[in-house]
Amino acid sequence: MPSVLIKNGTVITMDRARRVVERCDILVEDDRIRAVGDVGASCDGGADRVIDATGCIVIPGLIQTHVHLCQALFRGMSDDMELLDWLRLRTWPLEAAHDEESIYYSALLGIAELLRGGTTCVVDMETVNHTENAFRAIAESGIRAVSGKVMMDWGDDVPEALRETGEHSIVASVELADKWDGAADGRIRYAFAPRFAVSCSDWLLREVGRIAARRGAYIHTHSSENRGEIEIVEAERGARNIIYLDRVGLLGPRTILAHCIHLDQSELDTLKRTGTHVAHCPSVNLKLASGIAPAPEMLDMGINVGLGADGAGGNNNLDQFVEMRLAALIHKPRLGPTVMPALRVLEMATRGGATALGMEDEIGSIEPGKKADIVLLDLRKPHASPGACADPVSRVVYSAHSSDVVMTMVDGQVAYGGGQLTNIDESEVLDRCDEAIVRLARRAGLAR
Numbered sequence: 001m002p003s004v005l006i007k008n009g010t011v012i013t014m015d016r017a018r019r020v021v022e023r024c025d026i027l028v029e030d031d032r033i034r035a036v037g038d039v040g041a042s043c044d045g046g047a048d049r050v051i052d053a054t055g056c057i058v059i060p061g062l063i064q065t066h067v068h069l070c071q072a073l074f075r076g077m078s079d080d081m082e083l084l085d086w087l088r089l090r091t092w093p094l095e096a097a098h099d100e101e102s103i104y105y106s107a108l109l110g111i112a113e114l115l116r117g118g119t120t121c122v123v124d125m126e127t128v129n130h131t132e133n134a135f136r137a138i139a140e141s142g143i144r145a146v147s148g149k150v151m152m153d154w155g156d157d158v159p160e161a162l163r164e165t166g167e168h169s170i171v172a173s174v175e176l177a178d179k180w181d182g183a184a185d186g187r188i189r190y191a192f193a194p195r196f197a198v199s200c201s202d203w204l205l206r207e208v209g210r211i212a213a214r215r216g217a218y219i220h221t222h223s224s225e226n227r228g229e230i231e232i233v234e235a236e237r238g239a240r241n242i243i244y245l246d247r248v249g250l251l252g253p254r255t256i257l258a259h260c261i262h263l264d265q266s267e268l269d270t271l272k273r274t275g276t277h278v279a280h281c282p283s284v285n286l287k288l289a290s291g292i293a294p295a296p297e298m299l300d301m302g303i304n305v306g307l308g309a310d311g312a313g314g315n316n317n318l319d320q321f322v323e324m325r326l327a328a329l330i331h332k333p334r335l336g337p338t339v340m341p342a343l344r345v346l347e348m349a350t351r352g353g354a355t356a357l358g359m360e361d362e363i364g365s366i367e368p369g370k371k372a373d374i375v376l377l378d379l380r381k382p383h384a385s386p387g388a389c390a391d392p393v394s395r396v397v398y399s400a401h402s403s404d405v406v407m408t409m410v411d412g413q414v415a416y417g418g419g420q421l422t423n424i425d426e427s428e429v430l431d432r433c434d435e436a437i438v439r440l441a442r443r444a445g446l447a448r
Helices: 069-074 083-097 100-116 131-141 166-180 202-215 227-237 241-247 265-274 282-287 295-301 320-329 342-356 392-399 426-444
Strands: 004-012 020-029 032-037 049-052 057-060 062-067 119-125 144-148 188-194 218-223 255-259 277-280 305-307 374-377 405-410 413-417
Touching: 004 374, 004 392, 057 342, 057 392, 062 100, 062 255, 062 277, 062 305, 062 320, 062 342, 069 083, 069 100, 069 131, 069 426, 083 227, 083 426, 100 119, 100 131, 100 405, 100 413, 100 426, 119 188, 119 218, 119 342, 119 405, 131 144, 131 166, 131 188, 144 166, 144 218, 166 188, 166 202, 188 202, 202 218, 218 241, 227 241, 241 265, 265 295, 277 295, 277 342, 282 320, 295 305, 295 342, 305 320, 305 342, 320 342, 320 392, 342 392
Parallel strands: 004 049, 004 057, 062 119, 119 144, 144 188, 188 218, 218 255, 255 277, 277 305
Antiparallel strands: 004 020, 020 032, 057 374, 374 405, 405 413
């Protein structure tokens, strides 16, 4: 693998000291960062490729701790609905209509947007069927991902094509984990992904907890997103979500819970005690009128919180810059202007995601020895200028757009640069996705 020298950028390292280094060079060899600092003089002639980052801000690759690549195809199909109707009337019928090809191209569509927007790693939840094809898209695209098939064996409103027996769900998930966990030179990891307690039997959730504990595997699920959801869980399982998930063995330091909006103190205490991680998804929580998660309170308690856009079917985009800006803003009217400063939010989008994955020694910051997941931003534009006296972190969180990304590197490989995706034929993906959503909408009875 060729060596790469990124020269003369302003580097937001996100190292332990949270250093911002101006006129800084980064030497990448193979898939690792080998040096950070004034390395240009000794390496200019030795690097196989030199990238001039003059005037650019360089940040660690952004990490999204909750997305649904299978829903990228559903963008614009289900606006102005609350969560349970959105699931029952739109998302579940469309997921049930997926085929092997549509899952593949939906994943590529989502990944194309993510890489163009500086996201280098995602925690992804697929649908019940055809997950193999999503993994194939992940492997080909070059993105880093933790993914798994969704698990659903409960609930009267679940379409027949998504209903599976608990036994089949476990067998299929274990087969996928055996094949894909650690694939693509470790760039892909597997997560067991029961959708949420409303659509999973008690038996299935307990089996997931048992098997994941035995394998040391990730668990990725939703919790406490909607008041109606909470009422259903309390009525059927006799406890609030977090308490119930702890009871069945799903919580712990390798578990990521999406949303966690409506929590009482005992649930917050349980998250803290178990070391469970939370994915804060402000855009979709606002759009579905679900509420605003108490992210600042969780962070103050020492609960690790990452950021995610969720699915384009609910959010309509997968833009981590939108999520950062909203995460910084929406808590201020309630708790004051200093509650979510830009640095704290950028930590959530980088180091927080790395911690959630147990990969804080590998990704989440720009330091020698870590994986070369690196993003270049060109903010020499009216919406982010002047920059001469501005705090670079503030510019990234409050002013930057995903369109400001000029290079995304994953594992030392440029996955996006010069306006082009390296491993994805964007034109083909767009054409195939247009064809696929027409096919799926007809199958789901949602065609216009």
